[in-house]
Amino acid sequence: MRKFLAFGVVALFMASLFGAGFGMAAETLPRDETIYTANSAPPTNANPFSGGNIIGIDGLVFEPLFMLNFMQSKLVPWLAAEGKWVDSTTYQVKLRDGLKWQDGQPLTAEDVKFSFELYQKMGLKKYEGLREIKVVDDKTVQFLFSGAPNVWVWNQNLFTTLIVPKHIFQNLDPNKLKTMTFLGDQKKYLVGSGAYKLKEVVQQQKAILVRNDDWWGNKYFKKPAAKYIVQLYVSSNDQAVNMFIKGDLDVGTYYMDIVSAKQKNPNIVSWLDKYPYFPPVVPVVLYFNTQRPPMNQPAFRRAIAMAINPYQIVNQGPISDVPDQTPLGAIMEPWKEKIGVKKLIDQYGWKYGDIADANKILDQLGMKDTNGDGIREYNGKDIVLKFYTCAGCSDWIQAGEIIANQLKAIGIKVEIEKGDWTNFFMAHLNSGDFDLALHWAGTFKPDPYSVYYSIMYYKNSTDKGSANFGNYYNERANELLEKLAHTPVESEQINYLKELTKIWLEDVPAVPVYMGTLFYEANQAYWKGWPNAKNPYGVPIFWPGFGTWGTALALLGVQPAVTPTTTSTSGTGTTTTSGGSTTTSSGSGICGPALIVALAAVPLFMRRRR
């Protein structure tokens, strides 16, 4: 009886095991022709529209008219050879020569028109003011607007709208498209124009892209070096660190102690070759609830800005860099130079860590400590500010504690409140129920307009910038943003941005406290030439959905570190690349578990009759 049971269990197990992998071709990918990346969410969907979770579906398989290089805040012509405003309401795109789909059909202006209209039909995008899309000839499309559109939003549409083949997608119901995964039987619709095709998705485990050797771009750009790009599902940082150290992962966006990782594996590189190593991108800003007294007074906000010392935060707090006083990040350096940010800061800015002057301002405002408890009073009450953050955001908590200390020096007490992200932190921010909070949702934007808009625009409680948590309101800023939105002329844009920066520095809607970094690590053992600060040709964000932000540019730009040797793809010799030493010491490999089993069997021999 017991034997039968055991046998049945083993049989069931074997059956389920075979069931899991049944019906797929046997293949091992050669290590030196494959880029391994990873994501903390499993690949389950290759839908180019509704944000699938496979890296490169946007950018490598399907392509936009322009790519964004987020690290430089600039657009890179891709399918488009050029795009310009021929007048204030007409945007014209000229496509490159020789564009074609992966099935050999030519990619024409009709496809562009179809794609933009499809996004609209699905309800995924509303191109504000777009009246008509006119196909002038095979290579020219004109977007006709009724009135001058928001040029910045339009620029974002240029790299977030993917061009899909009309001859395939016109047969699909736009409503069904919303929930299609494009895996399994639906994979046949996944005909893009890009440098890679989706080879296979092992559901919830990995996605494999294979190079499209017949790519139109070989003529314009370098032919991509990697034959395969594999996206693994690695949910924990610790696992990712182990895999990087062992060399199983080539590139990824995971938090790790990069200094110690580099010691263990010198092939690991990141954006900078010195501290903080990780790419500093945009500042994390300290929001004030500008509708609550005393934070509704610009002078009070300025005093707090002066009391904050970013150098101390960078030294003792999260991995970061020192920000300047504007919300424009390190990625917007070209813009900042044109705006003349340095001069504006000298003229209108403050000095960080200037306790004496901060105290002076607060004294002038009449907020004095009359009862001698070390805390200033405002209208007879102690100034106690509540700093809200999320319980898992250790970097923000760290920074918050340092800020609380720094503000203690000017007689302001800060209490830190923690909770979960959605229902506590974001709920408090969105309802304006907080005093202070850190966030970078407003600064992580591809252009300066979007930064200022999301933090400073305010019409009413529903019509406001998406990251204007403090409900900052300034009529002049609204006006400037309105004008800035509708002018494609750069000199005018710069003038408006100058004034917005000036308002920012004088009014202090929020204070940049440190330059937040992205996590980025790459392994040079198999692939070299990863983008870095000296050569920022691509973007170090290896998350799904950022392909056209420049991840695709990065993956297309790497070069093999070793000259590829031809390995047979079906041989048995190339089995184990991970598990490193497993192959060498497999003789003793069975010993460990066997020992444990043997220990469990000891009682057998101990058995004695009663």
Place this chain on the structure above:
Amino acid sequence: MGFKKYLALKTGVYLITFLFAVTLNWLLPRLMPGNPIEAMLSSNLGLAPGEKEVLMQYYSQLYGLDKPLWEQFVNFWVNLLHGNLGYSILYKAPVTDLIKHALPYDIAILLPAIALSWIVGNWLGAIAGKNKRYDRYTMPVFYFLASMPYFWFAMLLVYFVGVRAGWLPYQGAYDPAIIPSFSWEFLSSFLKHWILPFLSLFIVMIGSWAIGMRNMIIYELEADYIRYLEALGGSEKLLTKHAYRNAILPQVTGLALQLGLMVAGAIATEIVFNYPGIGVLIMNAALSQDYFLLQGAFLMVVISVLAANFLIDIIYAFIDPRVRTSYTEG
């Protein structure tokens, strides 16, 4: 006749339980504070000005969350009866697909771990119950095993067997360079990756089964019928046989519940070994309020727990004559 009535009664009770449990599974996630669509979009960094509102509308419509709650409830049952579990908010894929691809890996680990630990645990426990000397030094071990968290033992295995000794791979279900296939290469890689997660569950589970069995055996060996049998001169083998049969009954119930809960996955093991499976899916679904995946996953749990219990009810009628007679004669 009696047995048929017994079956009918049980089926009725299980059907009501099923309806009630599934309704609760539908309702509870929706009573959580917050809006999953809003949460999804608020963590999406790459949105252009004004895009959030457009997407809010798009996703609310897509998931039918813009409709009143009663209509959502009706739609849920209509879809369920059509075999449609919905479309996951978090993973953007049909829930059936997600479960179908994750579950086999859990079963491959959990079924052998539960079944073998049950057999081995009962056997070791039975020996401990009979043999005092053996009992004295194995019980602390059993208690130690039973009170040990799965994830902790798993991490020990990863560190000592995987990292330090390098004997076995400890990450993923098979080598990352292999595409799953019905080949020797894949199977051997799969088996190598299977050993550590299996052991991490198997060894820890042994403890609690053994403790339960040992206590039952001691209790049964003291029972009057055994003493009577002993007085009649029954052999030790006979005594043990009778005691064992009675002692195993509660353990069978425990086994059924464990097997029923198998479809909820082994979250800790999956995380530590980066093993694909449904546990992590459910955890993430709960964290991001993915109503549809939660409903689907818990539906599986409800079905399998009920099925296991139903099965046990029937098996009991066969293996426990007392249950059988109470129904056939009553």
